Amino acid sequence: MKYTLFWRMCTVIGVGTVLLFWAIDWLTNHTESSMSFIAQEHQQQLLDYGKEADEIWANEGEEALSVWVKALQEKEQTWVGAVTSNLNPIADSTIYKPFFDRFQYGRSVEWKIHLYFQDNPVMEIPFADANTHLLIELPQRMRPGAMLLYANAMLQIALPLILLCILSLVLYRHVMSPLRKLENVTKSFSAGHYDVRTNASLLERNDELTRLAVTFDKMADRTSKLIYNQRQLLADLSHELRTPLTRIDMAVDFVEQQINPQQALARLRYEASTMRNLVEDTLTLAWLNTESPQLDTEEFDLVELIQVICEDARFEYPDKNLVSTLPEKATLTQSSQIALGQAIENIIRNALRHTPEKSEVEVLLSSTEKGYRLCVKDNGPGVPEHMLGDIFKPFFRVDKARVSKGERIDTSQSTGFGLGLALAHRQIEAVGGTIKAQNYTDVAGQRSGLKIQIELPSSSATAR
Numbered sequence: 001m002k003y004t005l006f007w008r009m010c011t012v013i014g015v016g017t018v019l020l021f022w023a024i025d026w027l028t029n030h031t032e033s034s035m036s037f038i039a040q041e042h043q044q045q046l047l048d049y050g051k052e053a054d055e056i057w058a059n060e061g062e063e064a065l066s067v068w069v070k071a072l073q074e075k076e077q078t079w080v081g082a083v084t085s086n087l088n089p090i091a092d093s094t095i096y097k098p099f100f101d102r103f104q105y106g107r108s109v110e111w112k113i114h115l116y117f118q119d120n121p122v123m124e125i126p127f128a129d130a131n132t133h134l135l136i137e138l139p140q141r142m143r144p145g146a147m148l149l150y151a152n153a154m155l156q157i158a159l160p161l162i163l164l165c166i167l168s169l170v171l172y173r174h175v176m177s178p179l180r181k182l183e184n185v186t187k188s189f190s191a192g193h194y195d196v197r198t199n200a201s202l203l204e205r206n207d208e209l210t211r212l213a214v215t216f217d218k219m220a221d222r223t224s225k226l227i228y229n230q231r232q233l234l235a236d237l238s239h240e241l242r243t244p245l246t247r248i249d250m251a252v253d254f255v256e257q258q259i260n261p262q263q264a265l266a267r268l269r270y271e272a273s274t275m276r277n278l279v280e281d282t283l284t285l286a287w288l289n290t291e292s293p294q295l296d297t298e299e300f301d302l303v304e305l306i307q308v309i310c311e312d313a314r315f316e317y318p319d320k321n322l323v324s325t326l327p328e329k330a331t332l333t334q335s336s337q338i339a340l341g342q343a344i345e346n347i348i349r350n351a352l353r354h355t356p357e358k359s360e361v362e363v364l365l366s367s368t369e370k371g372y373r374l375c376v377k378d379n380g381p382g383v384p385e386h387m388l389g390d391i392f393k394p395f396f397r398v399d400k401a402r403v404s405k406g407e408r409i410d411t412s413q414s415t416g417f418g419l420g421l422a423l424a425h426r427q428i429e430a431v432g433g434t435i436k437a438q439n440y441t442d443v444a445g446q447r448s449g450l451k452i453q454i455e456l457p458s459s460s461a462t463a464r
C-alpha cells in the first residue's frame with residue numbers, strides 16, 4: 001500500500017482521540033457520581049441528630065425540642081426544624097423559605113447530592129412515630145464534592161495531556177526508531193563501511209520507511225560497487241602503466257647514451273601512444289561506469305556502420321577471411337554511432353586476432369522482434385568456459401589469468417590491455433542493448449571458436 005504509514009498514523013490518532021474522549025467522559029461521570037454522596041460518618045451524624053431529637057420529643061416534650069433545635073442551629077451554623085408529616089412546624093421551628101417554596105420534602109441522608117446546586121439541600125430524618133420529621137439544611141462542613149474542582153482539573157487537563165504525551169511518544173518511536181536505524185547505517189556508510197545495509201530489519205513494517213530503506217540499500221549497493229570498481233580500475237591502471245613506463249625509462253637511457261637513438265625514439269613514441277590509449281580507454285570506462293549515460297541521440301544505418309568497420313578490418317588483417325551477411329538496411333533510432341562503432345570494432349578485431357591465418361570470421365546481422373541481433377563468430381581457440389563472464393571485466397585477459405595461475409603460456413602475442421570488451425559491454429548497455437559470449441562448435445564439428453552475440457533495440461526508448 002502506498003501510504004501505509006499515513007493510514008497507520010491516522011488510525012492510531014483517530015482511535016486514540018475517540019478513546020481519550022470516551023475515557024474522560026466516563027471518568028468524569030464516575031468521579032462525580034462517587035463524590036456526590038455524603039460521607040459515611042456525616043450520614044451517621046445526621047441520623048444520630050434525628051435519633052436525639054426523636055428521644056427529646058418523646059421524653060421531654062416540644063419545649064425541650066425547641067431548645068435543642070436552637071442549640072443545633074448554633075452548633076452547625078445551619079437551619080434546623082421539626083415538622084409534622086403535613087408540614088406544620090413544631091417546637092418553635094422557623095419556616096425555612098427555600099424548602100417550603102420549592103421542595104417541601106427533605107432528602108434521605110443516603111441520597112446523592114447535586115454538586116452543581118449552590119444551596120445545600122435539606123435533609124430529612126423521620127422520627128419513630130413516622131409522623132414527625134427532623135429537617136436540617138446540610139451543614140457546609142458535611143457537603144460532599146469539596147475536591148470536585150481538583151478532580152475535574154485532573155480529568156480534563158492533566159489526564160488528556162498525559163495521554164496525548166503517551167500517544168505522541170508511541171507515534172514518535174514508531175517513526176523515529178527506523179529513522180534512527182537508517183541514520184546509523186548512513187553514518188556508518190559515510191564513514192567508509194560500504195558493506196552496511198538496512199537489510200531485512202525494516203522489511204516487516206512494509207510502509208513508506210521500508211521503501212526508504214530499500215532505496216537506501218539500492219543506492220548503497222550501487223555506490224559501493226562504483227567505489228570498488230573505480231578503486232580496482234585505478235589499481236589496474238597503475239599496474240598496467242608500469243610496463244610502458246619501464247620501457248620509456250630504458251629508451252631514455254638509450255637516447256642519453258646514444259645507443260641506437262632512432263630506434264629508442266620510435267620506442268618512446270610508441271609507448272607514449274600506448275599509454276595515451278590506455279589512459280583514454282580507462283577514463284572512458286570510468287565515465288561510463290559512474291555516469292551510466294544514456295547514449296541515445298542519433299538515428300543511423302547499422303549496416304553502413306558494420307560495412308565501414310569490416311572494410312577497415314579486412315585492410316588490417318588481409319590474411320584472414322572476414323565474411324559478412326548483412327540485410328539491406330537496419331535503421332537504429334535513438335542510438336549512438338560512436339559508442340556502437342567502437343564496441344563492434346573491438347569485437348571484430350578480437351575475433352580476427354584470435355583466428356588463425358586463412359581462417360574465417362563471420363559477421364551476421366539479422367532482425368529480431370525488438371530490433372537487431374549481431375553475431376560475430378571466429379575460428380579461434382575460444383575462451384575457457386569458466387572465464388566467459390570474466391572477459392567483460394576491465395583488464396581481464398585470458399592469457400594473463402592463466403599465467404597468474406601458474407600456467408606456462410606464450411604472452412608475447414597478446415597486445416591489448418583487456419579493456420575492449422569491458423568498454424563494449426558498457427557502451428552496448430548505454431544504448432539499451434545486451435552482449436554475451438559463448439563458445440560454439442558447428443553441427444558438422446568443422447568449426448569452433450568464440451561467438452559474441454549482441455542484441456540491439458531498434459529504438460533504445462522501447463528497450464527501457
Ligand SMILES: Nc1ncnc2c1ncn2[C@@H]1O[C@H](COP(=O)(O)OP(=O)(O)OP(=O)(O)O)[C@@H](O)[C@H]1O
Binds near residue numbers: 346354383399
Ligand atoms: N574472439 C576471441 N577469442 C578468444 N579470446 C578472446 C576473444 N575475444 C576476447 N578474448 C579474450 O578476452 C580478453 C578480453 O578481451 P578485450 O577485448 O577486453 O581485451 P584485449 O583485446 O585483450 O585488449 P584491448 O581490447 O583492450 O585492446 C582478451 O584478452 C582475450 O583473452
Ligand SMILES: [Mg+2]
Binds near residue numbers: 420
Ligand atoms: Mg580487444
